[in-house]
Amino acid sequence: MTMRARVPDRAVTAAYTLGWTLVKHLPEQTGRWAFTTIADYAWRHRLGGVDQLEANLRRLVGPDATQAELRALSRASMRSYFRYWYELFRLPAMDRRELVARTRSTGVDILEAHLRAGRGVVAALPHMGNWDQAGAWITLRGIPLTTVAERLRPESLFQRFTAVRERLGMEVLPLTRGGGTTVGTLARRLRAGGLVCLLADRDLTGQGIDVDFFGEPARMPAGPAALALATGAALLPVSLWFDGPHWGIRVHEEIRPPSAGDRTTRIRAMTQELAYVFEQEIAAHPEDWHMMQPVFTADLARPRGEVGR
Template sequence: MGERASTLAYSLGWALVRRFPERAGRWAFARIADRVWRGGGARRLEANLRRVIGPEAPQARLRALSRAGMRSYLRYWYEMFRLPAMGREQILGRVRSSGIEALEAHIAAGRGVVAALPHMGNWDHAGAWITLRGIPLTTVAERLRPEGLFQRFVAFRESLGMEVLPLTGGEAGVFAALARRLRAGGLVCLLADRDLTAGGVEVEFFGEAARMPAGPATLAMRTGAALMPVSLWFDGPHWGIRVHEEIAVPAEGDRAQRIRAMTQELARVFEGAIAEHPQDWHMLQRVFVSDLESRRVPAPGATVDGVPAVSAAPRPPHEPGPPRRR
């Protein structure tokens, strides 16, 4: 799909989806998911889910799980388009949460929080939910082309109460900007289960090597903010949100060793959350080292030595399903 067509498709999504009855809209997006799944659009998703359920699991189980996963992924997009039309009562009232009190206590005491999330459930809804609870947040978005589409996504998230910093081409020194928000006692939310640069940390994830961004651990260590994993899932008509216990900075080791240890612990928490709700892990890109291309080009502005790159909010696919192979 070309850039103009992509912009038009997403603009129509925001304009039209909210106008249709919710039951009909959800049914239509489930049918789209099934069509993509039957057409082979879940191959990368299945490769990742295979690590979750293990090599011994029957192929039929994997196929059923990937179908549910594709439906979950399209549910995210449906709700994302519909979210501006959802009322406060619906956004707050359909949530089943745990652990949020600890996060709110840190913010109330003036201590910043780095909320690190995997690509699970509906992270845009979670952002709207926390801001409606009175806690504004800052996040980072990967810059899209065309610029108009990127600005549309930024405006959408800002309309929900989020501050969105572009990963490149915006405020000079995005890492420094996030650190300032944290030192001021703010909340920074970052997707943290896929490295977008060549500067990530290698961790063990479902028994294999994977790369995850060093930014969340580094921000917490440098600012004194609490690093708190957050997992999301769908629970029937409800949204599940769990704020996990803080990952403390290790007392021993040099800077790189402590960042690696914290990122590994983050991966361990993600493992447990994904294993409980595998159908809601929307990982349609390569994350395991064995799947990655041998050569990776650092994202613009990424650093390997010194300050590592931060995680960014996901870029929308050009079509429902996994992005084109590079």
């Protein structure tokens, strides 16, 4: 969660451990009510990343939207975000038949066709809906996947998250400074015809690509396009959202490398196409975009604590 700033590591670990321990024992209606209540409290008191969330959502709704409309959207987004956390805590104990039955997907045949042909796939996702549920769902279809996770503090918390995702059938690699070892492993998985899933709407490396996003400059990671270009894998955008009690998943058509241009130019063009797909899907499900960190260049340039001023 983003609300862990200035909280001691031991307290953070205890809070997450409590979540994993208690949620699976709560009736679902009670658990969802509790997490919705926490979401509303965080939204009302502007805890964690609510200011940045609203700054990001302002780009979606445009300058003509009222402050009341923006606040209503940010509240819905916080509820969606805490639904993600509730479901992540519950996933290890969730009945696999329920997980499959509540998933509504389109385009997964595109992904599976590439894998059957022995071609690797880079599935690039925005921070929408429930990406851990989507990962668990695809592994239940008999498709193993590899993903990358940002290292958390303390290390024990990162290990706990990794263990949960591995129990759901995912291979989890740490995002490391320089990324050499992790990138090499991802490339091997793709060349072997595997599936690599990457969150791709926020740059964590400091070496991202400048793209046009909702009519404004933004920074997105070059990794998905670079991996696809280097290995010959298919770059497939994937969008996720909540649909009542169900999960929505859409696999989009492949973003193909341009036929001309040097490597940098081609990666930039592919990343821009990815941004356009994300833009369309986020606009269709704005409340399910859980982006509480700076993405737009104007926000990245601001000193910490000046978001929205």
